Amino acid sequence: MKMTHVFPTYQRFPFAIESGQGVHLTDDQGQTYLDFTAGIGVCNFGYQNAAIQTAVHQQLTKIWHTSNLYENALQEQVATLLTNGDERLVYFANSGTEANEAALKLARKYTGKTAILAFNHSFHGRTYGAMSMTGNPSIQAGYAPLVAGVQFADYNDPAAIQQITPRLAAVILEVVQGEGGVFAGQAEWLRAVNQACQQQGVLLIIDEVQSGIGRTGYRLAYEGYGLDPDIYTVAKGLANGLPVGAMVGKAKLAMAFGPGSHGSTFAGNALAMAAAQAVLQQLTPAFLQTVQHKAQSVWQVLTDEIAPLAIVKQVTGKGLMIGIHLAPQVPVAKVIAALQHQQLLTLSAGDNTLRLLPPLVMSTADLLAGLAKIKTVLLALETEVTA
Structure with missing residues (x-):
């Protein structure tokens, strides 16, 4: 065909x-x-x-979609499983790109700053914000001008730590760079980035779109390094094939993401939530x-x-x-x-x-x-x- x-x-x-x-x-x-x-x-x-199929089939017989104008117990259940008891809040999206776009918006809105530090050979998605944070010129080719304020450093390079200063809104990184060549972060370097962000008042965003949901043997790859991100994003494996993404942030960030600050018609769709719940219940x-x-x-x-x-x-x-x-x-x-x-x-x-x-x-x-x-x-x- x-x-x-x-x-x-x-x-x-x-x-x-x-x-x-x-x-x-x-x-x-x-x-x-x-x-x-x-x-x-x-x-x-x-x-x-079997568990995922059963969950989706059962939800299919109830309702496929309802807007986010109403309370949603299924979203709350998935968010509770995803945060695993942490004092974090979840914004549901439809993809990893959307989750990273939400993270960029939240970081800028919360801090009032615009500068972002990202890394060469990274990949964060193909919408304008996510693409602008992606350290791959071939993906950005033909789409200029990109979102301003994003600078890049070399991954695993100690010199990058010096670029983490109070003028930044956030640093975004993948614990394991996927599209760029499957390069894992060095534990000492990742912890130094985390520490520098905390010392300089800069948000740390960890993109777990590909590395999360058990891929590295941990629920989220950053847990294997003892990191403490302000925001992390997940997608790919979250619903085992149904379109979903999520941005998870510390509770203190809620003040910047109130009603009307962000949204999506399909985000937190009932079928995707049913699948995500079945996935997370199996991720023991x-x-x-x-x-x-x-x-x-x-x-x-x-x-x-x-x-x-x-x-x-x-x-x-x-x-x-x-x-x-x-x-x-x-x-x-x-x-x-x-x-x-x-x-x-x-x-x-x-x-x-x-x-x-x-x-x-x-x-x-x-x-x-x-x-x-x-x-x-x-x-x-x-x-x-x-x-």
């Missing part, structure tokens, strides 16, 4: 995904794949998860421990068998958020295509990186089987480029 009535904003593979079961997907040609993408970090609980400490244990097995193989390959520059990431950085002579698109022929779906990221975001419910056996296919394909390409 050739798509002729849709804007060509995506580089699409020549097949359509028609169904999914567990951690496997089947296309329109009857081919079944092991999924190392989770819909770009969205379907963390796989496909046809015991479940997160299993993710950490599986990640240990995965990283053992990555370290011992994948990283030493001649065409691999380095392996980066945290938990089940993985980047295999390839040598320039091996285009990542070629690797992805070869893996598709081996019935394994994978992703790309910046720096010619093979990105892996498998569903968190995938078994250790399936995870290792997928890595074995990756090793086989990389070895074949290694032989090809060195012949």
